[in-house]
Structure formats: C-alpha cells, structure tokens
Amino acid sequence: MFAAGGHGIAELQLDPLVGADDEDGADGGVGGRGAFTKAFKKIMGCSPRQHRLRHDSVSPAYSEG
C-alpha cells in the first residue's frame, strides 16, 4: 500500500482520512481508483467527484543556527 521507507507516522495517520487504497500514479490521473473508493461507493451509494483533490502533507522548513 505504501512505498517502503515512507515518510513517517504523521503521514500514515493522515492516510486513512483520504483512503489509503487510493495511491495515485505518477500522473495523478483519475484512472485506477482504489478499492477504498469502490467500497465506499458500494456501501454508501456515493460516487467519486469528477475532479479529484490534491492532498499535500507539508511542514515548515527551519534553518539551523
């Protein structure tokens, strides 16, 4: 589900918020929507919006010294 050597616990904690199965491809395209989305659609009767959102995990940089 995640590449080895991931980015730390903070991101792993965020992933369930956005559906961990929805790992995107390099192009960020809408193809290959994951099992999370499909299951959500089946159970809740919801559909993915045509326009996807960009999820960025960011942190402020601080110079040392």
Add this chain to the structure above:
Amino acid sequence: MLESLDNPIWFALTTEHRILARSHGHARRYPPDVSPLAALLHPTNDAFADLRRLVSPGEHIALFTASPLDVPGDWHVDRSRWIDQMICEASLEPPHVPPVVLGTTDVPEMLALTAATDPGQLGGAALNVCGRWSWDS
C-alpha cells in the same frame, strides 16, 4: 457548492467548524489536538506565510487543493498525491433508532474505537468535530 468542494477544509473552518478554527490572515487550521487538517483561502505565498504562524516547528499538516500546489521554498512537501472526493446526491434514510448523546465521559471509548478502526488522526478534542451523537449497535 462546487467552490466549497474545491476547498473543503476552508469551507468547514469558515462555516460549521469556525468555532474550532485557528486563523491567521488567509490561513485556517484545526487545533493540533483535533486534526492536522489546514486550508488556505488561495495558495499564495502570503497565505503560506499566514499558515506558518499557525504551525509548530516539525509539525506536519495536510492540505486539500483543487490543483497542484506551488509550495514556497520555506516549506517541505512530505507527500503529495491525488485523491477522490466522494459525493452523494441521493437522500439517505436515517437510522430507525434514536441517537445517543455523547459526552466527555465517552471520549475514552471513542478513542478506543478510533484505535480499533483507524479512521485517521484524532485527538481527545476531536469530540468537538466528530459530533456528539452515536447510534448504539
């Protein structure tokens, strides 16, 4: 409506969740003990500067935007990806049992449930966000 879906965290923090919002200029965020979610009115350098005032050193926060971000140089992008946003246009039938009012004494059980089901990062203060109602199962 579509505009609110393009910037859902901003919309939440300026409407129903505005009482929870930590704000500075064109940046909003949930308290750190509630959620790492944050938002910018528009993803400009000035807005990122506003957001910086709301984020502690070393803290990771999550942004949701309609298009890829051009992040200023004084920010790290730890991860970036496209996600689906689910919409439901049908009216859902409400449960047939009355809801139970939750209080602070229910927080340990709520946190135990989130630990068991892993819906995302939630602190004890998330009671204020996640609602005060539950249906017994």
